[in-house]
Amino acid sequence: MGIVGCYLMPHPPIMVPEVGGDEVRKVNASIEAAHKVGMEIQKLKPDTIVLVSPHGPVFQDAVCIYDFPLRGSFASFGAPKLKLEFEPDEDLKEEIIKRAGKTRIPAVKSSSMHLSRYGIMEDLDHGVMVPLYFITRHTADFKLVPLAFGMLPYEDLYAFGKAIGEAAESLDKKVVVVASGDLSHRLLPGAPAGFDPEGKVFDEKLVSILERFDLDALYDLDQDLIERAGECGLRSIWIMLGTLDGREVKAEVLSYEGPFGVGYCVAAFHPEGKTESWLERLSKRRAEEIKIRRENEDPYVKLARESLETYVRTGKVLKVPDDLPEEMLEKRAGVFVSIKKRGQLRGCIGTFMPTKKNIAEEIIRNAISAGCEDPRFSPVEPEELPELVYSVDVLTKPEPVDSPDKLDPKKYGVIVKKGARTGLLLPDLEGVDTVEKQLEIALRKAGIRPDEDYEIFRFEVVRHH
Incomplete structure (x- = not known):
C-alpha cells in the first residue's frame, strides 16, 4: 500500500x-x-x-x-x-x-x-x-x-x-x-x-x-x-x-x-x-548549478574552497598559491568566509581586522574555521564538499559613528562594542532590511543590552561569490 x-x-x-x-x-x-x-x-x-x-x-x-x-x-x-x-x-x-x-x-x-x-x-x-x-x-x-x-x-x-x-x-x-x-x-x-x-x-x-x-x-x-x-x-x-x-x-x-x-x-x-x-x-539541477559556479569562481572564492577541501580531506593547511592576484598577496584586511549548503548557512567565521600578513592567508585561515570551527555547526564532512557554496567578504577598516542615522544595512556592516563584548553583522543580509534590525542582531550576538552605552562602528565589504 x-x-x-x-x-x-x-x-x-x-x-x-x-x-x-x-x-x-x-x-x-x-x-x-x-x-x-x-x-x-x-x-x-x-x-x-x-x-x-x-x-x-x-x-x-x-x-x-x-x-x-x-x-x-x-x-x-x-x-x-x-x-x-x-x-x-x-x-x-x-x-x-x-x-x-x-x-x-x-x-x-x-x-x-x-x-x-x-x-x-x-x-x-x-x-x-x-x-x-x-x-x-x-x-x-x-x-x-x-x-x-x-x-x-x-x-x-x-x-x-x-x-x-x-x-x-x-x-x-x-x-x-x-x-x-x-x-x-x-x-x-x-x-x-x-x-x-x-x-x-x-x-x-x-x-x-x-x-x-x-x-x-x-x-x-x-x-x-x-x-x-x-x-x-x-x-x-x-x-x-x-x-x-x-x-x-x-x-x-x-x-x-x-x-x-x-x-x-x-x-x-x-x-x-x-x-x-x-x-x-533537484539533485541534478543543483549539481549543474554548482558546476557552473566552480567554473566561474574568482580567485578569492576558489582559494576559500580549496583551503577547506584540502584541510577536510588531508588535515593539512593549504600553502599560499603563487599565482594569486597581487592585492591578495600584498594587502592586509579583515575577511569573512561564509559557507552554505542547499541554501542554508553551514558556517561563517571571519576577522574584522587583519590578523595575517596578507588577504590570502586570512582567507585560508577563515575558510578552515568557517567549515570546521563554527560552534553553531558540526565540522564539515568530506562527502559534503561537492555541495558547498562559498562567499568571501573583504572588509574595509571599521570607522566609528556617533549615530545610527549614519548606518545603512544594505551598504554598511556594523560592529557594536562594550568593553570586551563585541558583535558584528555583515551588510546586505537576507531579512535584515532596517538599521533597527541590524543593531538588534549585532547587540544580541555581543550580549549587550539595548539600553547600555555602547560604541558603534561601520564598515564596507567587497563581496566575492
Whole structure:
C-alpha cells in the first residue's frame, strides 16, 4: 500500500466549538473544510495517520518523533473535559527512523531527548490536537505517529518525508499524512506576530503553488518573503510533500481564510500514477548549478574552497598559491568566509581586522574555521564538499559613528562594542532590511543590552561569490 492521501490542516484552537464558542463562525470555511478532510479520511480507512506538528519538540538539527503516551486535552484552552487519546504505531515509527538514518536525515525519538530539560510537556500539543479533533468526529479507527519537524533545510525535510513514504510501502500499510500548520501570522494590524504586508503576498503565492502542486516554485520561494510572513506551516508541508515523491498528485485547496490575521488553509493531495522523483531532479539541477559556479569562481572564492577541501580531506593547511592576484598577496584586511549548503548557512567565521600578513592567508585561515570551527555547526564532512557554496567578504577598516542615522544595512556592516563584548553583522543580509534590525542582531550576538552605552562602528565589504 503506502501513502493513500495527504492533507494540510490549520490548528487554531478557536476552530474547536468547545473552545471558540461564538467565535467559530468567523472560521466557518476552515471548519467545513476540516470536516470534509475527516470524511475523506474515513473513506480511505488508513491503518495509521502520520501527523507533522510545528508545536511539539522542535529541534534545530533533527526531526523528533513523539515517543510518549499519545494523549492530550484542551484544558489550557478552557475545555478540560475535551480529551483525545491514540494508539501509537510502533512498527511504522521504527521503520521511519531506520530509513531516515540510511539517508543521513537526523531523526530521534522524544524519549531520547529528555524533554523535561527543555520545559516540554509529554502531552499532545495543539498542532496535533486540533486537526485530530476534526478527523475523529468521523473516524478514530487508526493508529498515530505524531512528529515535530526540525529546523533542517527544506530538501532534507522533503527527503525525510520520502523516508516516511518508503516505510509505509515496506510495511504494506495504508497511511494518511497530515501537515499541521498555519500560514502567515502577519496578515492584519494587531495580528499575533505583528503586521507585514508581505504576509498576504506569501499566503497568495503559497496557496497558488499548492493548488498547482508546483514543487519547483515552492523551492524557489524567496527566503526573505518567508521570514517576513511569520508562518509556522512550511516545514510541515515540505515533509508531507516528500511522502508523495515520485507520484503524480491531484491537489485541491478546500479553503483559505485569515479572519484573525493568521492564514488558515485546508488542502488535499491525492496520489495517483508514478512520475520522476522530484528529489532526484533537484539533485541534478543543483549539481549543474554548482558546476557552473566552480567554473566561474574568482580567485578569492576558489582559494576559500580549496583551503577547506584540502584541510577536510588531508588535515593539512593549504600553502599560499603563487599565482594569486597581487592585492591578495600584498594587502592586509579583515575577511569573512561564509559557507552554505542547499541554501542554508553551514558556517561563517571571519576577522574584522587583519590578523595575517596578507588577504590570502586570512582567507585560508577563515575558510578552515568557517567549515570546521563554527560552534553553531558540526565540522564539515568530506562527502559534503561537492555541495558547498562559498562567499568571501573583504572588509574595509571599521570607522566609528556617533549615530545610527549614519548606518545603512544594505551598504554598511556594523560592529557594536562594550568593553570586551563585541558583535558584528555583515551588510546586505537576507531579512535584515532596517538599521533597527541590524543593531538588534549585532547587540544580541555581543550580549549587550539595548539600553547600555555602547560604541558603534561601520564598515564596507567587497563581496566575492
